[in-house]
Amino acid sequence: MNRKSFAIVCAVAASLVHMPQAASQQVTEDFRSLSSNQYGEQYPMVNSQRIVRGRILAPAAHEVFLQINGINYPMTKDADGYWMGQSDPLDEGNHYYGLVIDGANVPDPASLFLYGSGAERTQLEIPAQDEYKYALRDVPHGQIREIYFHSNTTGAQRHIFVYTPPQYDDDVNVRYPVLYLQHGYTENETGWSRQGRCGFIMDNLLADGKCLPFIIVMENGEISHPAQGPQANFGSLMSAANELFPKILTQDVIPYIDSHFRTIPDKAHRALAGLSMGGMQTRHISLNYPGYFSQIGIFSGGTISVQDINSNPEFKKENTLTFISYGSREVENPRGQSPKETVQAIREQGINAYYYESPQTAHEWQTWRRSLYEFAPLLFR
Amino acid sequence: MNRKSFAIVCAVAASLVHMPQAASQQVTEDFRSLSSNQYGEQYPMVNSQRIVRGRILAPAAHEVFLQINGINYPMTKDADGYWMGQSDPLDEGNHYYGLVIDGANVPDPASLFLYGSGAERTQLEIPAQDEYKYALRDVPHGQIREIYFHSNTTGAQRHIFVYTPPQYDDDVNVRYPVLYLQHGYTENETGWSRQGRCGFIMDNLLADGKCLPFIIVMENGEISHPAQGPQANFGSLMSAANELFPKILTQDVIPYIDSHFRTIPDKAHRALAGLSMGGMQTRHISLNYPGYFSQIGIFSGGTISVQDINSNPEFKKENTLTFISYGSREVENPRGQSPKETVQAIREQGINAYYYESPQTAHEWQTWRRSLYEFAPLLFR
Numbered sequence: 001m002n003r004k005s006f007a008i009v010c011a012v013a014a015s016l017v018h019m020p021q022a023a024s025q026q027v028t029e030d031f032r033s034l035s036s037n038q039y040g041e042q043y044p045m046v047n048s049q050r051i052v053r054g055r056i057l058a059p060a061a062h063e064v065f066l067q068i069n070g071i072n073y074p075m076t077k078d079a080d081g082y083w084m085g086q087s088d089p090l091d092e093g094n095h096y097y098g099l100v101i102d103g104a105n106v107p108d109p110a111s112l113f114l115y116g117s118g119a120e121r122t123q124l125e126i127p128a129q130d131e132y133k134y135a136l137r138d139v140p141h142g143q144i145r146e147i148y149f150h151s152n153t154t155g156a157q158r159h160i161f162v163y164t165p166p167q168y169d170d171d172v173n174v175r176y177p178v179l180y181l182q183h184g185y186t187e188n189e190t191g192w193s194r195q196g197r198c199g200f201i202m203d204n205l206l207a208d209g210k211c212l213p214f215i216i217v218m219e220n221g222e223i224s225h226p227a228q229g230p231q232a233n234f235g236s237l238m239s240a241a242n243e244l245f246p247k248i249l250t251q252d253v254i255p256y257i258d259s260h261f262r263t264i265p266d267k268a269h270r271a272l273a274g275l276s277m278g279g280m281q282t283r284h285i286s287l288n289y290p291g292y293f294s295q296i297g298i299f300s301g302g303t304i305s306v307q308d309i310n311s312n313p314e315f316k317k318e319n320t321l322t323f324i325s326y327g328s329r330e331v332e333n334p335r336g337q338s339p340k341e342t343v344q345a346i347r348e349q350g351i352n353a354y355y356y357e358s359p360q361t362a363h364e365w366q367t368w369r370r371s372l373y374e375f376a377p378l379l380f381r
Numbered sequence: 382m383n384r385k386s387f388a389i390v391c392a393v394a395a396s397l398v399h400m401p402q403a404a405s406q407q408v409t410e411d412f413r414s415l416s417s418n419q420y421g422e423q424y425p426m427v428n429s430q431r432i433v434r435g436r437i438l439a440p441a442a443h444e445v446f447l448q449i450n451g452i453n454y455p456m457t458k459d460a461d462g463y464w465m466g467q468s469d470p471l472d473e474g475n476h477y478y479g480l481v482i483d484g485a486n487v488p489d490p491a492s493l494f495l496y497g498s499g500a501e502r503t504q505l506e507i508p509a510q511d512e513y514k515y516a517l518r519d520v521p522h523g524q525i526r527e528i529y530f531h532s533n534t535t536g537a538q539r540h541i542f543v544y545t546p547p548q549y550d551d552d553v554n555v556r557y558p559v560l561y562l563q564h565g566y567t568e569n570e571t572g573w574s575r576q577g578r579c580g581f582i583m584d585n586l587l588a589d590g591k592c593l594p595f596i597i598v599m600e601n602g603e604i605s606h607p608a609q610g611p612q613a614n615f616g617s618l619m620s621a622a623n624e625l626f627p628k629i630l631t632q633d634v635i636p637y638i639d640s641h642f643r644t645i646p647d648k649a650h651r652a653l654a655g656l657s658m659g660g661m662q663t664r665h666i667s668l669n670y671p672g673y674f675s676q677i678g679i680f681s682g683g684t685i686s687v688q689d690i691n692s693n694p695e696f697k698k699e700n701t702l703t704f705i706s707y708g709s710r711e712v713e714n715p716r717g718q719s720p721k722e723t724v725q726a727i728r729e730q731g732i733n734a735y736y737y738e739s740p741q742t743a744h745e746w747q748t749w750r751r752s753l754y755e756f757a758p759l760l761f762r
Contacts, residue, residue, distance in 0.1 A: 038500045058485030060444060081484065099487070103462065104439035106480070106487040113494045113501050119419045120494050136538055138531055146525040146580075148517060157517055169641055172553040199527075260550055 027051060036125035041110040050126050053086040054108065058101055065100040068124065072100060092128035093366025094195050096121050114194050118186040128366060133373045134197035139207035140166035144193045151252040153244065159220065161193050165206060165213035175262045177214040177269035177380040180249065182221045182278025189220040195365045201373050211377040217257055221245050221281055246285050250292055271379055273297030275368040290314040295321035295379055299371040300330060300363050303342040306349055322346065323375045325356040327367035354378060408432060417506035422491040431507050434467040435489065439482055446481040449505065453481060473509035474747025475576050477502050495575050499567040509747060514754045515578035520588035521547035525574045532633040534625065540601065542574050546587060546594035556643045558595040558650035558761040561630065563602045563659025570601040576746045582754050592758040598638055602626050602662055627666050631673055652760055654678030656749040671695040676702035676760055680752040681711060681744050684723040687730055703727065704756045706737040708748035735759060
C-alpha cells in the first residue's frame with residue numbers, strides 16, 4: 001500500500017461516522033485534562049473509563065468530528081460556538097488524533113504534536129495502570145542527543161537520536177554496549193524517544209536496578225529507493241530496507257557511533273530491535289547480515305522460526321538473545337502457529353528466546369513501550 | 382498583558398480581514414514548496430517576492446483564511462473543495478501561521494510545528510539571502526542534548542537543551558566556556574535550537590573558522606510565581622524573572638552544567654544572552670547578580686546605558702563584552718536616544734560594546750538568528 005492509498009483508506013475509514021457506545025452507557029463524570037494537552041488547555045479530557053471528551057471553538061462550522069484512530073465521533077455545538085464530542089473507551093497509551101471541521105482534516109490546536117502516520121499530528125496520551133514504567137520520575141536522567149552526520153551511502157546528512165545513560169559522563173574510561181532501536185512504517189527517528197519514551201523507560205529501569213546501562217541509537221529506517229521519491233510504497237520500502245538500510249546501518253551508522261561514543265565495538269555488545277516494519281528489518285538483518293548483532297528484539301513485526309535458525313547456522317550458534325512481542329489484541333486469532341508457540345519451538349532448539357504479550361493493547365505504542373520495558377533488562381547479561 | 386488578553390488581542394487583530402497587496406501587484410509565478418512543509422506536501426509555497434500561497438481541502442466550509450502574523454488573508458474554493466489563498470510579501474525567516482476554517486483557529490496540517498506564541502503551532506520558513514548562516518551544511522556537527530534534572534529551587538524537574546561543539550567528545554581533556562542563551566515571552570527552551578537554529582549557526586561558524594568552540598545552555602526562562610499558575614501575565618513573569626529565574630539559573634542550572642559538562646567554571650568563561658524578555662533578563666542579571674557572567678548579549682530587549690554602568694562599578698570593571706542588537710524595523714522611529722547611540726555612549730565609557738542591526742526584519746527570529754551569528758564570533762576572545 002503506498003502512502004496515497006494508505007491515506008485514502010484512512011479517509012474512507014474516517015468517513016464512517018461512529019455513534020459512540022458512550023451514548024448508551026453510564027459515563028462517569030471524573031474527566032481530567034490530558035498530559036498531551038498544550039500548555040494551559042483544559043480540553044481534551046479523559047475519564048476513568050478512558051472516554052475522551054474534546055472541544056473546539058468553531059462558531060460558523062456546520063459539522064465537526066473528533067477523529068481518533070480513524071473513527072469519526074460527532075460533536076455538537078453550544079450557544080457560544082464551542083463544539084463538544086466524546087469517544088468510546090480507548091486503550092491505554094498514545095493515540096493519534098485530529099478534528100474534521102466542515103470536511104477539513106486538521107490537528108486539534110489544544111494538543112501537542114508527534115510524528116506518526118506519515119506526518120506531525122496531534123495525539124492523546126491516555127493514562128495507564130503501568131505508566132510508572134515511562135513516567136518522568138525524580139531519578140538520574142540520561143540524555144537524548146540529536147545528531148547530524150554525513151552518510152557515504154546516501155551522500156547526504158542523516159539525522160539520528162542517541163540515548164546515553166545517566167552515568168555516561170561521570171567516568172570517561174567506561175565503555176558501553178549499544179542497542180540500535182527502529183521505529184515502524186510511516187514513523188521516523190523521533191518515535192522512540194517521543195511516543196516511545198525510551199529515555200524515561202531506561203532512566204526508570206536503571207534507577208530501580210533492573211537493567212544494565214547501555215547506549216540506544218535511533219535511526220530513520222524508512223528509506224526509499226532514491227528513484228522512487230517520497231511516495232514509495234511499503235513493498236519498495238521493505239525492498240530498500242533489505243538493501244539500503246542494512247548498508248547505511250552497518251557501513252555508516254555503526255562506524256559513526258563507534259568513533260563518536262565510548263562503545264564496546266563488537267557483536268557481543270551490539271543489539272538490534274524494532275517495532276512493526278522495524279521488527280521486520282531486525283529479522284532480515286539478523287538472519288542475513290551476520291557479524292553485527294548478537295541480540296535482537298522484534299516487537300509486533302514477526303518471529304524467528306525453527307526453519308529460520310536451521311537455515312542460518314551462524315544465527316543459531318551466535319545469537320544470545322531473541323525477544324518477540326505482540327499486543328494481545330494482535331494475536332487473538334492467529335493463523336497457524338501463534339508467535340508464542342514459535343518462540344517455544346526455537347527455545348527447544350537452544351535459542352535463548354523470550355515471548356511477551358502486552359495485555360489489552362493492539363498494534364500501538366503502549367505495546368512497544370511495554371516491550372522495551374521487558375526487553376531491556378534481558379540485554380547484555 | 383496576561384495570556385488570555387494576549388490571545389484576545391491576537392484574535393481581534395486576526396479578525397481584521399486583509400485584502401492582500403498581492404492582488405494589486407504583478408505576482409511572479411515561480412512558487413516552490415517551503416522547507417517547513419510536512420514530508421511530501423506541495424503547499425504552502427512561496428515565490429521570489431516572498432508571497433506565500435496556501436491550500437487546504439475543506440469541501441463543506443464556507444469561509445477560510447490563511448492567518449500569518451495575525452493577519453487574515455481570504456482563501457477561495459475551487460470545484461474540488463480545495464481553498465487557496467495568498468499573503469502579502471513576508472520578511473525573510475520564520476513566521477507563525479495557521480488557518481481559520483468557519484471560525485475555528487487551527488494549525489495547517491501541511492506544515493511542521495514549533496513552539497511559539499504560547500503553543501506548538503505551524504510555521505512558514507521563508508527563504509533568505511543569508512540562509513547559509515543557519516542552513517544544514519556538510520560540515521562537522523555538534524549535538525543538541527535534551528536533559529531533565531532536579532531543581533532544588535522549584536522542587537521539580539527542569540527540561541533544558543545543551544549544544545556541545547563537534548569536537549567536544551574528541552578529547553576528553555579539553556574544557557569549554559559556556560553561553561547561557563534565553564528565549565522570549567511565550568516561547569520556551571526549544572526556541573533557540575529549533576526556530577533559532579543555534580546548532581547549525583555554531584557548526585557553520587566553527588567550520589568557517591569564525592568563532593571559538595563553546596557550550597550553549599538553553600533554559601526555560603518563562604517562570605511564573607507558583608501561586609499565580611500558568612496564566613501569569615508579563616509583569617508577573619518579569620517580576621518572577623527578577624527573583625526566581627536568577628536563583629534557578631545561578632543555584633541550579635550553572636552548578637548542574639559545571640558538574641556534568643567539561644566547562645571552564647568561572648566568570649571569565651561564562652556568557653549570558655537572550656532575545657526580547659530573555660534580553661531583559663540578561664540585562665537584569667548582569668547588572669544585579671555580579672560574579673557570574675562577564676559577557677552579555679541583548680537581542681531586541683533593551684540596552685545598557687551610561688547610567689547603568691555608572692551605578693554598577695563592578696559591571697563597568699568586569700564586563701568584557703556587551704552586545705546589543707535589534708531588527709531594523711524595530712528601531713525606525715526611536716523615542717529619545719537610539720540603541721546605536723546608547724552603545725556608542727557606553728563604548729566611550731570604556732565598555733567593549735557592539736551594536737548590530739538586522740536589515741529589513743522586525744521583532745522576529747530572523748533578527749535573532751543573525752544576532753547570534755554576529756555575537757558568537759566575539760565571545761571568549
